[in-house]
Amino acid sequence: MKSDPIVHVVEDDEAHQSAICLILDSVRLGTRVYASAQQFLQDYEPARHEGPECLVTDVRLPGMSGLELQNTLLEQKILLPTVVISGHADVPIAVEAVKKGAIDFIEKPFRQQKLLDAIQVALAASEEAQKQKASYLKFQSRLASLTGRQREVMNFMIDGKPNKKIAEELGLSIKTVEQHRSLVMKNMEAASFAELVQIVLEFEDSQG
């Protein structure tokens, strides 16, 4: 059950808190409730949970506001898809929150479906992020299995240089280059040259 989704709810108003829990219970989503941003920061351990998770936070909170919480998470490089709830007077703040990467903002009062939809999007984003993270880790371990020479050879390969040219540049025999080339394909678990290029490009994409 460790990979079941979890929704973290930061809301100080008890009535609102209990209503949100009721909604999440109705779709059998695991819920953790916090009365303040400080309490959340204190209790939340990033990466402890393997399944998708997201944060639902009110903008107006006692002490640290929802926006400040979002900033703190950004500073600590904690990637947690966030749904921001705001009163209608706080719309400008909510817009700012979205600019800083919040998944969605919902203006109070709202229907349960709207909340569920937003949470769905957030959890999907979380799942996606986790997948990316997993493939990134996989790529890293493959990359780590290459020797320095093999990595040089791979870089020339990606650039589209023929073996003869690579051999000239590195001062190696063509035979040696061919040997390195097949090891690169094997260690990077690429079935074809096209696949290798794709894997490397994806990695570079995710690096930004």
Added chain:
Amino acid sequence: LNWKIIQVKASFWRIVLPPIFTTLLFVSTIFFLILPFIEESIVARKREMISELVSVAWNNLQFFEQLESTGRLSRHEAQQQAREQIRSLRFGPENSDYFWINDRHPRMIMHPYRPDLEGQDLSQYSDPNGKFLFSEMVTVVENQGAGFVDYMWQWKDDPSRVVPKISYVRGFEPWGWVVGSGIYIEDVKMEIASFTRHLVWVCVGIVGIIMILGSVVVQQGVASRNRWRKAEDEARQHLLRLSHLSRLHTMKTMTTEIAHQIDQPLGSILLRSSLCTDTLEPGDPVTPELIENLEEISVQVERTSRIVKRIRSFSNLRELGKTRVDLNIIISGVLDFLEFETRKNQINLDFFPGKTTLTAAEPIWVLVDSTLVEQVVLNIVQNAIEALGECPSEKRNLTIRTEVEGDTALVVVADNGPGISDDRLESVFEPFTSSKNDGLGIGLSLCRSIVEEHGGRMWAGAGPSQGSIFQFTLPVEC
């Protein structure tokens, strides 16, 4: 309205009664103390007068007796001349008062108006009351030499009128005569009556003048009282309007807070109701969860309605309406209203309502306009919250306490913020001295006016170690 009329009447009598009372005292003093005294003195003066006059007649007798004793006249001649001399003596206002002479038998020797009695034996002569007046005169003279005798006698020369009379008689030893003259009581009475008439006119005049002066004073008094009352009414109206403005301003600054306060219950209502409409189908069984859900919706609707009511009553401009309310309820209502603000600012708020029994605080009944008193509490607490903003968030303490001492209720609001310097403790109550940029600057001066309008006092002080303490009193309504 009735109450106002009674008040006006009461004040009218307060102004009118003293002059009336003074006048009454003046008049009754004159008529019951001074007049009898004057009557007495008139009678005394009259008595003195006739005794003097009788002495004059007596001296005449003595003159003739001397003529006799020196041998210039015979006794008979002397007596004859003396008799005629005294017969002609007259005095009094109409010159009709007279002297008479009788002897000690008694026999009438001379009477100017009753010559018929001359020579007659008077020992059996009595007045209509059966008094032997001449015999009594002889007795008085024999015993004291002279004296007063009262009896009934004819009115001067009119024999048909018999009236009370007081006479002074004096014996003249050499001839065994008694000479007398009298005053009529009616004469005295008439004199007193005429004096009294004069006095009455004088009194009427004086009372009239006092009345005129009094009515002027009363008019002035009523006018100034009315002016004062009008000014007081105007001041009250100003206070009401100003406090209304201040409340509207407060509301304006609290718009976001209020919107948030309303958004909370509305949010939970919509979540819960949309859950019902989105998930339920016709024919679904009614579950306990469903009922609980609906129950919670009702609770939240009531919560919203309370907030809206409070906002409306707080924003309204009304006449001053004093009702008997529990001061503790007013305060906890305000704290409820500010609950979000105190929570947002992480303020540790404590409310200690007066005497507390095991279950609840004992009510402190006060006769006040609850909106105005709410405004005072709101203003002080908001100031405290603002002051606490300058403290680290872990130690922001706000304590509100009520107590009753005798017939006075005391409200104490203490914070541990930066406090107010001693030289500013009074000036914070002056209008337009606000240190805030967004305030109207009339908050505290208005609060003090409101408290004073309710018969209380308001002041500020420094906390025991730090912060400030605002306190106000209100008279307790039993």
